[in-house]
Amino acid sequence: MLDAATVNNSGANVNIESHSRSLKRKRYINAINYANFNNDPLQIIFEHKIFARKLSIFALPSPCMHDSLELSWVKDEQEEDLEQFECLKILIPNGEHVLSIVPDDYCHTPAGMTISLPLKAQILNNRQSERxxxxxxxxxxxxxxxxxxxxxxxxxxxxxxxxxxxxxxxxxxxxxxxxxxxxxxxxxxxxxxxxxxxxxxxxxxxxxxxxxxxxLDSRIRRFKKKKYRGERFELQSPVQISFMHPLSTERCRIQAVDISASGLGLIEEAAHSVLIPGLKIPEMEMNLPGGTPLRCSTQIIYK
Incomplete structure (x- = not known):
């Protein structure tokens, strides 16, 4: 029985169009302080230094006046060792848009993160994923x-x-x-x-x-942490996965891109993503080329 699946939907939880404008630091600090006033979290995107796996973590900003920002994790404890990841960018809500900054420097602690703010933030169009x-x-x-x-x-x-x-x-x-x-x-x-x-x-x-x-969760801990990661094998022939979504009851068809001893890697369009980490799928069908369909139950582990 297959009991794990991973999902790749372009890395982060937000589908972002390419940027075209920027804001100076003095102006985007206003968006940070507005998020602080409303108790809205910022989204921090990390990437694993070896495996290039993306990780999304939410953090609450402290009031900001100058070029340094203190962030507190929304979750008290992080399941991942952040020393193994590097910070790619930080996403700041700003009305109909999202602002993206790449810290000049940063350090993290068990309680949160301190970053040095860059001179400018990119203004991104936030194309919300379909509901x-x-x-x-x-x-x-x-x-x-x-x-x-x-x-x-x-x-x-x-x-x-x-x-x-x-x-x-x-x-x-x-x-x-x-x-x-x-x-x-x-x-x-x-x-x-x-x-x-x-x-x-x-x-x-x-x-x-x-x-x-x-x-809040971009992944769940389905198995005990292992010292060595199981090898994943890229599929040379297309393998289609089909299932009835347990929440919407719609029939979904998604392509598998790799396989390991414990699960599959699936790829879907971020704007039309349907797989939530932690979601259980009672019956999934894997259509192998020239073979009998394989039926199994599964759970989404991370994206």
């Missing part, structure tokens, strides 16, 4: 001992939109926007996703409260 409607998916959220039940409305690989009804959830007033949530998604009483999220937006409509949650 998909969820079909009869129960959402269970926990935070600080409080328990909330609702329904998943729609999703992409970065965010989840969850509807919570006040009559079913009288403890909604105890929600803490500054603390993490654990989210469990169930389909027909079967858990298909668990992960950590932060609340980024809330709106009320027709008796329900709709919460937008930012997914």
């Amino acid at each position: 998909y409607n969820a079909v009869k998916v129960e959402a269970i959220l926990t935070q600080n001992g409080c328990f909330y039940e609702g329904n998943l409305v729609n999703f992409n690989t970065d965010t989840l939109l969850v509807a919570l009804n006040e009559t079913v959830n009288p403890e909604l007033r105890w929600i803490n926007r500054d603390a993490e949530f654990n989210v469990i998604l169930k389909k027909q009483d079967e858990t298909v996703y668990t992960g950590n999220c932060i609340l980024t937006a809330t709106r009320e409509y027709n008796g329900s409260i709709f919460h937008t949650f930012q997914i």
